[in-house]
Amino acid sequence: MFKPLATRGLALLCCVLLALASLLPAPQPEVRLLSDGWGSSSFTDPNLCVDTSAGQAPRMVLISKTPAAADWQDRLALLAKYLLWGLLLPVFALAALFRISRRPFGTLSASFVAVGLLGIAPAWFQWTLNPGFVSLRQALGVWLVERWSPNESLFPLIDATALLIWLAGGVLLCGGATFVATWAAARLVRLDWRALARDLLPLAGVTLLLGLTMDSALYLRGEGAKLDWLPGLRASLLTLAVGASTWLGWRRMQTVGAGGTANRVLAGLLWLLPAALVALNGWLMFFHWTNRYHV
Numbered sequence: 502m503f504k505p506l507a508t509r510g511l512a513l514l515c516c517v518l519l520a521l522a523s524l525l526p527a528p529q530p531e532v533r534l535l536s537d538g539w540g541s542s543s544f545t546d547p548n549l550c551v552d553t554s555a556g557q558a559p560r561m562v563l564i565s566k567t568p569a570a571a572d573w574q575d576r577l578a579l580l581a582k583y584l585l586w587g588l589l590l591p592v593f594a595l596a597a598l599f600r601i602s603r604r605p606f607g608t609l610s611a612s613f614v615a616v617g618l619l620g621i622a623p624a625w626f627q628w629t630l631n632p633g634f635v636s637l638r639q640a641l642g643v644w645l646v647e648r649w650s651p652n653e654s655l656f657p658l659i660d661a662t663a664l665l666i667w668l669a670g671g672v673l674l675c676g677g678a679t680f681v682a683t684w685a686a687a688r689l690v691r692l693d694w695r696a697l698a699r700d701l702l703p704l705a706g707v708t709l710l711l712g713l714t715m716d717s718a719l720y721l722r723g724e725g726a727k728l729d730w731l732p733g734l735r736a737s738l739l740t741l742a743v744g745a746s747t748w749l750g751w752r753r754m755q756t757v758g759a760g761g762t763a764n765r766v767l768a769g770l771l772w773l774l775p776a777a778l779v780a781l782n783g784w785l786m787f788f789h790w791t792n793r794y795h796v
Contacts, residue, residue: 619679623708704742732788
């Protein structure tokens, strides 16, 4: 009785927050939920240059600027956005993954974990950060502009097409490699690959958790929170997930699987591939592609 009511209540809360985030005007980029007076107090106008004297470089004009302050609509829109995307979405995603883990693993569930959560999800989380996506988008834009006259309606098409190609690449490369490695390792030791795919759940869970909380980290930093502890936490979670998934799969292959020593060794090496892909993705996203807009 209590569980269905709680689920319905959370679903209703999500609908309300989604409606607020969609209907309220978008807040100014510099306003914050809890902090007033945000933003720089001056800026330079690139259209105004003043020559000082002969032989010296021109200097920019510094113009005064009033720091941003949020009104009640801004604060309400930010609150809905933070709660929906920064808190409830990660909680629901992990809860759904936990429910999947408690059920028998069929072909659909195993394929969803291997190809979806370890293929599409990493590609989606990193497309705004990966320099490769920028190169893909530019190459696609050049190719389309050479064949059609450039206009404003062409740019959304370029963005959408580049994103679809990027996600398809994530499915084929990361998801495909994870699926093939899991299937081949299970085949070598005469296991059902769907049972072995269950041991990918720690990797899928940490991928979802770290990816979905990237915006939460940005919200916290924007409010002035100190996040010096965050890299260490992310590294620890990645290490635990990689270690847990590797150990669970290796134990299953050794205790339940069959075959000779060579087959077991080769299966173990193949089983390292999904963990290596998750570790590489985590290092790139949270320790390599870091800048002022990503924490």
